[in-house]
Amino acid sequence: MMFNRLIFGLCAGLLSVSSLVWGYADPGACSGDCWAHDPALIRRSSDGTYFRFNTGSEIGIWKSSALTGPWVYEGAVLPNGSSIDLAGNTDCWAPDVHLVGSTYILYYAVSTSGSQTSAIGYATSTTMEYGSWTDHGTTGISSTSAKPYNAIDPNLIESGTSYYMTFGSFWDDIYQAPMNSGATAVAGSSYQIAYNASGTHSLEGSFMYYRSGYYYLFFSSGICCGYDTSKPATGSEYKIFVCRSASVSGPFVDAAGKNCVSGGGGTLVLASHDYVYGPGGQGVMADPTYGTVLYYHYANTNIGLADSEYQFGWNTIGWSSGWPTV
Numbered sequence: 001m002m003f004n005r006l007i008f009g010l011c012a013g014l015l016s017v018s019s020l021v022w023g024y025a026d027p028g029a030c031s032g033d034c035w036a037h038d039p040a041l042i043r044r045s046s047d048g049t050y051f052r053f054n055t056g057s058e059i060g061i062w063k064s065s066a067l068t069g070p071w072v073y074e075g076a077v078l079p080n081g082s083s084i085d086l087a088g089n090t091d092c093w094a095p096d097v098h099l100v101g102s103t104y105i106l107y108y109a110v111s112t113s114g115s116q117t118s119a120i121g122y123a124t125s126t127t128m129e130y131g132s133w134t135d136h137g138t139t140g141i142s143s144t145s146a147k148p149y150n151a152i153d154p155n156l157i158e159s160g161t162s163y164y165m166t167f168g169s170f171w172d173d174i175y176q177a178p179m180n181s182g183a184t185a186v187a188g189s190s191y192q193i194a195y196n197a198s199g200t201h202s203l204e205g206s207f208m209y210y211r212s213g214y215y216y217l218f219f220s221s222g223i224c225c226g227y228d229t230s231k232p233a234t235g236s237e238y239k240i241f242v243c244r245s246a247s248v249s250g251p252f253v254d255a256a257g258k259n260c261v262s263g264g265g266g267t268l269v270l271a272s273h274d275y276v277y278g279p280g281g282q283g284v285m286a287d288p289t290y291g292t293v294l295y296y297h298y299a300n301t302n303i304g305l306a307d308s309e310y311q312f313g314w315n316t317i318g319w320s321s322g323w324p325t326v
C-alpha cells in the first residue's frame, strides 16, 4: 500500500491512473456489534458520539464513542415501519443521515426486492437516540414501472445553499433531483447522472462527497446479496466505483476521462480482496481521527457469506492523485 503510493507519487506524471493496479488495505478495526448492511455513519455534533444505521432491522441504530467501536445496538428508527403505503414499508432500506439546521434527517427507501414500486421517505430527530425519531413519510420521490429509475438508495448532498437527492438502482441507474430548502421534499424533476449500458445496469447505493472543487459520486455495482445461497461468478459480486464532476449535477467522468452516463465510466475504488468479499453500500465521512473514511459493508470469508453476517468495514482514503484510493 505505502509502496504503491510512493511509486504513484514518483510516476504520476508518466503513467495513466487507469494503468496502475492498486493493493487494498484491510478494513480498519471494529469491535462490538459490527453487523452492517448499507451502513450510514454520522458523528453527533453535540458530543462526537458515532451513530451507524443499517438496511433491514427496521433501520437499526448502533452507537459508539469511537469509529472502531465498541458498537452497541440501541433499537430501531422505525419500529412500526414507515407510513408510506407501499409493500415493503415494514422493512425499510438504505438509510442516509444528515444534520440539516439543528435536525437530523434520516432518509430511507420503501420497496421490495426487484420491484420498481418504490418511494423515498424520511424521519427526523434532534438527538438520533432510540425513541426520538418521528416518521414523516414520503419526500415525493417515488417510482413505478412507468419511470426509468427505481426510487431507492437515497443520498442527500448540499451544494451552496441548495440540496439535491441522488438515488437509483438498476433500470437506468443513478438519478438526481433538487430538494426544497428544508431538504424534506422534492422540488424539481429528476435527471440521470450515472449509467452503465452493459450487463444488468447494476449501479446503486450512490453516495456523493464534496472535496476540493469536485463532487465525487461513489456507487456500488454488481450483485449485492445472497452470496451464501447463490455465489456470483468471480468478479460479478459487489464492488465500489467513483466518478467526479466540478458540478453537483454532472457531467461526471472517471479517472480515465470516460463519461459516466454515455461512456459507462467508473473508476474502481474497492473490490473483493483477501478475506473481504463483495464490498459495497458505501459512504464517506470526514473523521477527526482517521481523516476521510470510506465505510461499507462486506462479507468476511472467515465469518460467512450470508447477508446476516456482513461486517462493517472502513478505510482511510488517500487523495494524492485527486482520486480516492484505499
Ligand SMILES: *[C@@H]1O[C@H](CO)[C@@H](O)[C@H](O)[C@H]1NC(C)=O
Residues within 6 Å of the ligand: 079, 080
Ligand atoms: C409503535 O406502535 C406501538 C403499538 O401501537 C406504540 O406503542 C409505539 O409508540 C409505536 N412506536 C413508534 C415509534 O411510533
Ligand SMILES: *[C@@H]1O[C@H](CO)[C@@H](O)[C@H](O)[C@H]1NC(C)=O
Residues within 6 Å of the ligand: 196, 198, 199, 200, 201, 203, 221, 241, 264, 265, 266, 267
Ligand atoms: C458495467 O457493467 C459491466 C457488465 O456488467 C461490468 O463488467 C462493469 O464493471 C460495469 N462498470 C461500472 C463502472 O459499473
